[in-house]
Amino acid sequence: MKPNGSLSWIKDESDPKLRGWEEFYRNRWQHDKIVRSTHGVNCTGSCSWQIYVKDGIVTWEMQALDYPSLQAGLPPYEPRGCQRGISFSWYLYSPLRVKYPYARGALLDLWKKARAEHSDPVAAWKSLVENPEARTRWQRARGKGGFRRVAWDEALELVAASCIYTIQKHGPDRIAGFSPIPAMSMISYASGARLLQLMGGVSLSFYDWYCDLPPASPETWGEQTDVHESADWYNAKLLAVVGSNLNMTRTPDCHFAAEARHNGSKMWVFAPDFSQVSKYADEWVSINAGQDGAWWMAVNHVLLKEFHHEKKVPYFLDYAKKYTDAPYLVELREVEGVFQPGQLLRAKRLEKYQEVENGDWKFLMWDEAEGRPKMPMGSSGFRWGSEPGKWNLILKDGVDSSDIRPQLTFLDNHDGIIQVRLDDFAEGKTLRRGVPVKQLETACGERLTVTTVYDLLMAQYGVSRGLEGDYPAGYDDEARTFTPAWAEKYTGIGRDVLIRFAREWGHTAELTQGKCLIIIGAGVNHWYHNNLMYRAGIHALMFCGCVGVNGGGLAHYVGQEKLAPMESWAAIAFARDWMPAVRLQNAPSWHYVHTDQWRYERDFTDYHTVPVRQVRDSLAHGHTMDLQARAVRSGWLPFYPQFNRNPLEVVKDAEAAGATDPEAVVGYAVDQIKSGNLKFSVEDPDAAENWPRVWFIWRGNALMASAKGHEYFLKHYLGTHTNALAEDMARDAAKEVKWHEQAPQAKMDLVVDLNFRMDTSALYSDIVLPAATWYEKADLNSTDMHSFIHPLSAAVPPCWESKSDWQIFRSIARKFSELAAKHLPGPVRDLVAVPLAHDTPAEIAQPDLKDWRRGEIAAIPGVTMPGLKVVTRDYKNLYNQFISFGPAVRTTGLGAHGTHYDIADFYDEALRDRPTVAWEGKEYPSLFEDEQVCDTILRFASVTNGELAYRSYQGIETKVGLPLVQLAEKGRSVRTSYKELQAKPLRLLNSPMWSGLIENGRAYSPFTYNTELLVPWRTLTGRQHFYLDHPVYIQFGEHLPTYKPKPLPTEYADLRFTREEGRSIMLNYLTPHGKWHIHSTYGDNQRMTTLSRGVEPFWINERDAAEIGVVDNDWVEIYNDHGVVVTRAAVSARIPRGISIQYHSPERTYSVPVSPLRGYRRAGGHNSLTRTRLKPNLMVGGYGQFTFHFNYWGPTGCNRDTHILVRKLPELRW
Amino acid sequence: MDVRMQISMVFHLDKCIGCHTCSIACKNIWTDRKGAEYMWWNNVETKPGTGFPTLWEDQSKYHGGWEVENGKLRLKSTGKTRTIFNIYHNPSMPTMDDYYEPWTYDYQHLFNAPEGPDQPTARPLSMVTGKPIDIEAGPNWDDDLGGSPVYAANDPNLAELTPEQRLQLSSVERLVFFYFPRICNHCLNPSCVAACPSGALYKRGEDGIVLLDQRRCRGWRACVAACPYKKVFYNWNTGKSEKCILCFPRLETGQAPACFHSCVGRIRYLGAILYDAERIEEVAKRPNEELVEAHRSLILDPYDPAVIAAARRGGLHDSVIEAAQKSPVYKFVKVWKIALPPHIEFRTLPMLFYVPPMSPVMASKNGDTVSHTSEDLFHDIDQSRVPLKFLANLFGAGNEVMVRYALRKQKAVRWYRRAVTVGDVEMELAQRMLREADCSVEEAEAIYRLTSLCTFEDRFVIPPMHREEALQMLEDPLEHKQGAGFGFLAAPRRGL
Secondary structure, eight states, X not given: XXXXXXXXXXXXXXXXXXXXXXXXXXXXXXXXXXXEEOOOSSOOOOOOEEEEEETTEEXXXXXXXXXXXXSTTSOOOOOOOOTTGGGTHHHHTSTTBOOSOEEEHHHHHHHHHHHHHOSSHHHHHHHHHTOHHHHHHHHHTTTSSOEEEOOHHHHHHHHHHHHHHHHHHTOGGGEEEXXXXXXXXXXXXHHHHHHXXXXXXXXXXXXXXXXXXXXXXXHHHSOSOOOOOGGGGGGOSEEEEESOOHHHHSGGGHHHHHHHHHTTOEEEEEOSSXXXXXXXXXXXXXXXXXXXXXXXXXXXXXXXXIIIIISOOHHHHHHHHHHBSTTBEEEEEEETTEEEEEEEOBGGGSGGGTTSTTGGGOBOXXXXXXXXXXXXXXXXXXXXXXXXXXXXXOOBBTTTOOBOOBOOOOTXXXXXXXXXXXXXXXXXXXXXXXXXXXEEEOTTSOEEEEEEHHHHHHHHHTOOTTOOBSOOSSTTOSSSTTOHHHHHHHHOBOHHHHHHHHHHHHHHHHHHTSOEEEEEOHHHHTSTTHHHHHHHHHHHHHHTTOTTSTTOEEEEOSSOOOOSSHHHHXXXXXXXXXXXXXXXXXXHHHHHHHTTGGGGOOOGGGTSOOOSSOOTTOSSSSOHHHHHHHHHHTTSSOOSSOBSSOHHHHHHHHHHTTOOSHHHHHHHHHHHHHHTSSOBGGGSTTSGGGSOOEXXXXXXXXXXXXXXXXXXXXXIIIOSOOOOOOOOOOTTTOOSSOOXXXXXXXXXXXEEEEESBOOHHHHHOSEEXXXXXXXXXXXXXXXXXXXXXXEEEESSOOOXXXXXXXXXXXXXXXXXXXXXXXXXXXXXXXXXXXXXXXTSGGGGSOSSOOOGGGTSSOOOBTTTBOEEEEEEEOGGGHHHHHTBOOTHHHHHOBOSTTOOBOOHHHHHHHHHHSOEEEETTEEEEBOOSHHHHHHHHHHHOTTTOHHHHHHHHHHHHHHHOSOOTHHHHTTTTOXXXXXXHHHSOEEOOOOTTSSOOOGGGOOOOXXXXXXXXXXXXXXXXXXXXXXXXXXXXXXXXXXXOOOOOOOOHHHHTSSSSOOOOSSEEEEEEEOOBOSSOBTTBTTTSHHHHHHTTSSOOEEEOHHHHHHTTOOTTOEEEEEOSSOEEEEEEEEOTTSOTTEEEOOBOOOSSBSOOEEGGXXXXXXXXXXXXXXXXXXGGGGOOSBTTBSBOTTTSSOOOOOTTOEEEEEEOSOOOX | OOEEEEEEEEEEGGXXXXXXHHHHHHHHHHXXXXXXXTOOSSEEEEEXXXXXXXXXXXXXXXXXXXXXXXXXXXXXXXXXXXXXXXXXXXXXXXOTTTSOOOEEEOTTHHHHOOOOSSOOOBOEEEXXXXXXXXXOOOTTTTTTOTTOTTTGGGOGGGTTSOHHHHHHTTSTTTOOOEEEEEOOOOOSSOHHHHHOTXXXXXXXXXXXXXXXXXXXXXXXXXXXXXXXXXXXXXETTTTEEEEOOTTHHHHTTTOOOHHXXXXXXXXXXXXXXXXXXXXXXXXXXXXXXXXXXXXXXXXOXXXXXXXXXXXXXXXXXXXXXXXXXXXXXXXXXXXXXXXXOTTXXXXXXXXXXXXXXXXXXXXEEETTEEEEOOOSSSOOGGGBXXXXXXXXXXXSTTOHHXXXXXXXXXHHHHHHHHHHHTOSXXXXXXXXXXXXXXXXXXXXXXXXIIIIIOOHHHHBOOOOXXXXXXXXXXXXXXHXXXXXXXXXXXXXXXXX
């Protein structure tokens, strides 16, 4: 043994032989190749990664560091990439990898037998699927093992045959596909979507279905979601982090928040649990779960009182006048002797404006200089009118061009004070509060009482301003909405904290011109009334001029995505280069209806509080299905299948009846619909002719991670075992749809899953096709977390028998066309029903609530009912179309979000200098190879082709009448290729499709385009909306910001049929995004399971756990009407009493024992305990920003209000 | 003066996300193989918590590090009561229970299960025995488990807190945790090296990296016992112990170690430190309360002409001296004094330093209503949820003074930047706070910039390793260029 003296251990290089062994580790580090790629689904991090290859094997990954730098004074983006991303390489060679095509054995046996009997594959499929015994045989086996390897050709033939059969027998709109978050691997998403749209199939949305769409965003801004790139957090001086766990869910961005703090920004974190991000907080507000709405309502009370009414901060008031609907006039209507707020006053009602074009869609402000109403430009009426150059935010009258000085309030200039009825949903009562009004006369001599949106907001938020009525006496008035003391009852947070917060907010915004930022996420957005909670927070931003400035605004991060090169991508993904109409379905409605989850509830008013007094014919009552049916027939929402007949047959019938041109076919169909001969499928979803039949799932876990009501999916889609025990309840409640005593099970004939890992969806599918991983293919990736675009690249070729998604769907297309040559040889005509669409003139289709079915208005396709389009399909050439960039875009140009530009010259250039394909005597730019698709997208998108950005601005200039092309001058010569992206990340160009300005390294902040260049928001008034005057919103009491109580567990029907077994406790069951997975991906790999606890544990408060005798790491059984989960408990005081957390999202594929409570069957995953419930007022359409767009507008798949019982697992069995 | 260069490190705990990306970067490259499954050269702990291996900080259990006895430094693990006979059985050695039994799952069952009445699932299997396992522990078992009665409450650093203070930590008013990432500290006075009976451990002369020779090691595991941070691990497959190598193959090629590179919270800094090797023993023997300051005094001013002259005499390359001058670690540790060593009382003189974290303001509860007591925009250090005493036990050998100093300076910088960027704080007040925190405006700007705006090159200043000079001692670098890589790789052999 050596002496313990100093330095004896230091070995210098002068004795190098002793150090020769060091090559032991040097050899490990040495590698052969580094390739740039990223991770292609669900995670929106969009991190650039270096994939290391050694001996032809991917060994590990490290983050790339070469992001272009932003402007001086902002921290850099490097490195980006988290614990999940860096564990991905495990999958490539793991035992969980799907290396070969698999088929369910029961199906494969039947198929082989049928093929032996039928030389024609379509005939073989027909023989199986029309034989109930055979069909049931493979359906019952779903999820129960018995996979068999199958040759690619055999698998492709079976899948193609099922599609041909389904198109012939039922119609193409019975074939559906689901794949989430296109931005993360956009070519892979596009592959399946393109095949489906060429067929006439249905693409299902994900953003609303995941409940990640914040409906308050379209409500307020007419925008799906548009948020700050994470570097812009650094510009914020007050960070309010609300229901968003940055460490967990925004791991590579979190440092911007941490770094902002060291630059003097203050950070408030709102979370019921001591969430991971709370460690960064200056103040952790341990708010009661789901009560964020109450908090922000009271914050607005303080802001309005102190900063608006008392201090009259000029910046705040100017902002409200210029950029919001606050000064607009609202009509007060007298109902039963009481005034209540109605719709915005329409310009055409007044004599001066009665002749203006689209006068129902132009609105009025009171001009304080001239003392009369004036009609500012920028509203939807101007957007869709014939006069160019008037869709802007300049405060001038649209008729006489006189200046407008908007009067926000009539407080000091009124014709009277009127008591207006408002709702207090918390207490279930109505209030009357004084509001200053003006009296006007309409063109036809009717007397009108109007006030401003601003005055109504003052009344609603309870700022009395000396007016009479049920106004609170002060901040300490607990009884009246919406004081700090009132909020305390719901939030559990002292009023002093709230007042202090509101004052810090107001002061910071005043001093910095709006640099207050709300970072918000699923912790708020997944509640049933999320739109109200969000709106309240948004109002605090709008009151203080925080939207459309760097460092200020609403930064919503959950499932958000930004497919930056949208125009060209959408053309390819939805085959718009070939097809003039597409079938895009909002998944929440589709699953709610087709999985029969609607059958397990009664009236939505059981849990959704609406105003007590309702007008006759109000839609604010009854069963959600009734509104769903109404939404479809009025063209508000899509629904597929469309009709109870094959749409190809409908056209044939029309032709037989003498309809030759498309108009006549549509006319025939309208007559058939009106007469009831042709029925909407949604009105009888359980009839066999209305079922979806074939389902493609790729890049997602549609049967588990995102399947709210997973057990009902198993039952009604798959026909396999379910652990649900809820019973039908809708028998007499749902009036607009046909009731079947027995709900059908096993609607799906075939479920096809493309996957690189055996996840729950793969395990339950009929055919599993081996997909290349994200390190094995070319693709593109973009995000809203930063402003770069990244490639996915093949570090190694697709392993074993796997193929890229593009190659797989291309192969299916080829096989499909081969079979179609025999079965569907000639062009066929398809009648496609489409909903009224956002960013089209359909935004001004339905000024009032009229139902053609009840004879209140004529049935006009595309106006009062769904649009109907005749589309010609060439099935035998479907494969050729798939691999060719079609000619339609050359003629029509490209665009998105209302933009448009021509591309003919670039199309022709591509024919000259890019690979092409030729068939039937014509040549097209090739989309055969994945990389060719990448290049086509990059070449034709405005964010990657500067000339096209320039043209796109030119197009908007005409509409707006203000100079915009200067935004594209600098980048006009930029062109981008896939190879260049592999070399280095590229920062996007300014584009009018997006609302943030990013030149010179400026951080992307949404709506800076609107505030700085006066381009309107895509809303009714063109301004940001405080007030939502859709008649259905008024019926539901959500025209004004408000607070609605959380649905109660009893009425919400999670525990109606469940009996409490043993020592159980009822808890609210929350499933926030977790640390060890992105949805279910990564969570099952050996790295993540090791760093967690080998299961997705059930987090429970220590005192709640003690009540049921549970200690840390005990197995627990969690159950309700919908299903059961068995996992282990993580016991911590970090979780408050009354709630529990199981992080989204576990798989049933590993470490799940059986459940004693449900007959010792395999327990489920988190979605075994949830169920879909749609919020009906989010279904309206054809009205400004309340107009459908895929992934953009519609009800969402909320799940936070779920309740469960939990007990200690009596017996562990596998 | 014997001037040596040491690659040293700072982890800024206020920025740490607790994401473990660092851990996996390391695992992927270095310990993803048989016998090494359970090794986490880099791990991240939730504090308060018991860590990995469990309760590693408790030297009454593990007997790691050094003690001073009769004016002499002795290894605790081989002190008076423990003799060389412990070489065959060391009772203070961590067992598999203190680590965990690594596991995987029977994933193939999902593909191979025959059709049955119920859904198959992949059961957990031990990676040691291959048999089904009931998972009872993992390398990160108490992750985010703040306020757990089982784990957090057993944190050894809570020992000197009053029962009342300890209780508070798990109630809403004080509920709190932060993250504590750990790698080998590449100590100046490494007890692992001193303990090795085979002389397999050494500290590299050129950069101070502590390495374990995979040829010489005979698997006695004295190093495992002696390291008070439990950062040496025994590979049961090769029969050799292994430890963090600070990614020397990357450092030698000018790249940051993998865990540093991958730190997405951007909390890590790395750079050269010049120190006086002659004073190590003297410093390591100082009383607890003097240790932090004495340790800091070992670090030499790289601009001091006398130091430069001595460094040159000792054979340090000019480029290395320049790197030491640019070292971010030097600034954090020596100039600003806001980075502190972990458990300096173990006396190994760790060369990894931590900026202690801030935490949210305390709250009080009245019935069901929670309120915060903060009067100011940014609350006072004594109102933070993490008790100062707890941090002092981790980073100050129990001495609160150093920790208070570090936190106070961070706060003052925040006040100052607030005054600059918003203006709701009077600049005069901000400057007074800076003065009270022993910080000039220039220093505040520098701290702010290196904390918030730092680039990769700011965080990692890697001294040139001059491999050509090292190789030259063995062979002609030109010949090396021509022949590098030719030859046969051999697997490590058990024994010698």
